Amino acid sequence: MHEQQHPAEQHPQPEFPAQDQPHPGWTGPMDPPPDHGEESYRGSGRLAGRKAVVTGGDSGIGRAVCIAYAREGADVLFTHLDSEKNEAEETARWIREAGQQAVAVPCDIREEENCRALVERAVAEFGRIDVLVNNAAYQMSQPDGIGAITTEQFDRVVRTNLYGMFWLCKLALPHFAEGGSIINSTSVQAYKPSPHLLDYAMTKGAIVTFTQGLAQMLVEQGIRVNAVAPGPVWTPLIPATLPDTVEFGKQAPLGRPAQPAEMAPAYVFLASQEASFITAEILNATGGTPLP
Template identity: 65%
Template sequence: MAQQDDPTSKHPQPDTEGEQQSHPGTTGGMGDEPDHGEQSYRGTGRLTGKRAVITGGDSGIGRAVAIAFAREGADVLLAYLPEEEQDAQTVKGLVEEAGRKAVTVPGDIRDEQHCQRIIETAVSELGGVDILVNNAAYQMAQPGGITDITTEQFDRVMKTNLYAMFWLSKAAVPHMQPGSTIINTASIQARNPSPELLDYATTKAGIVTFTQGLAASLAEKGIRVNAVAPGPVWTPLIPATMPEDEVEGFGEQTPLGRAGQPAELAPAYVFFASQESSYVTGEALAVTGGMPFS
């Protein structure tokens, strides 16, 4: 086996020492920038002509998915917070370099009307929606657990992670033809919750259940619904939402001994978006570095 294929060392453990940012965090603000597949992802036409909506498409996993989808032949709409404009424009350029159309829609998905606007823009600018990736999420670690989680934070986590997924899916389904797909980003937290991420973990468990229920509901329409459940992945969300002592050594607790890179998540989304997974729906695929998801 080639040395570069060893999963324990395929990517080095990120240099996390001292990494801290204010929320929502930016890619350029990270001392050790994540790998989104900019230099490595090679497409093979698996999504030729598809139209994809990706929330949180400016950075982290969303950026890696946007790059992969574009190189597989899809046009992409990127949804993100206004504060993430610089990152979003970088991704827009990468999508266009792949020869595909990129549409940017800044705004807050905690607003139902904005979620409807995202789908309406995809229909008007891309001509439809074939793939919806509900990826954007909010978390804020609270070391004191439930007593430190304010109602304001709980509401923000629920609205960003659950309500927006519901609103976007509800708006997208009427525009989806048989063969379309919805892909939700769950988490290892859905099955292995950390006390300091109680509210976030609760939403991620809800996403798994929502995925299974919606998959059963939409099967007769020929629309598949699946989820990807990442483990610890190095993205701006980590130094922007976790205390410095937890950021340091982030991901080293996994059996593979390191944090994942966004580039290592993108193929799972491509699999669910493509016809390679035509007989898979209601599934949650764990990409966790070996951490159990059951």
């Protein structure tokens, strides 16, 4: 990963084998297997001594962030769904191998009390929160349009992607010290929505607005708020929620999806003190798709 090369050729390119999984999806059956930086990410102490909370840390971008944060010197508490226990254990193993404390918490962030309990657990384990990464998300493709989006689906998308983020920011803030950082996961969908992901794209647009507004609100407290907007990324959510994985990511100018490991450095940078003058920003990592 560190050798200079053509970026389009650095990781697998479509076409991929056709594959389908029930939600939430798991890493093991994926072909090709996702790269979370297990063998490539090198830390340099950027987050030494920090205490981080990462939602959706069991797989995909969340796992890559957890691994990178641990190798940068942070202790990490991360969430997962009950059905993702085995995935969570693998993430925790990589954190511990980096010499850091790993706390895996089953938590459905769609409920406010679960978010409250999560923050209380983080404070009990770490004493404070330095970095909050709101990464957990839900999507489900509906090629038949808005008429096929049920109220149940809409509620799940909005409560996972927006309510949980809102509650966790609100509840965690009293436990932040100056210099803390909040990083939200938005998406290329916020700017270039795919019709079959209408409800998901809507929430990602809201995350951009929330990030920019909250950042201005917290400037005086010395807390920075930013977001990362990934393009297509090869995670278990893809075979679990999209009807066609064969050409996934081919629409990006680089002609392939990102691997989770390629997203993690953005989250490290925004959490680090090197980004001290950066707040209310959206870091676009889209594989070449221009965004405003």
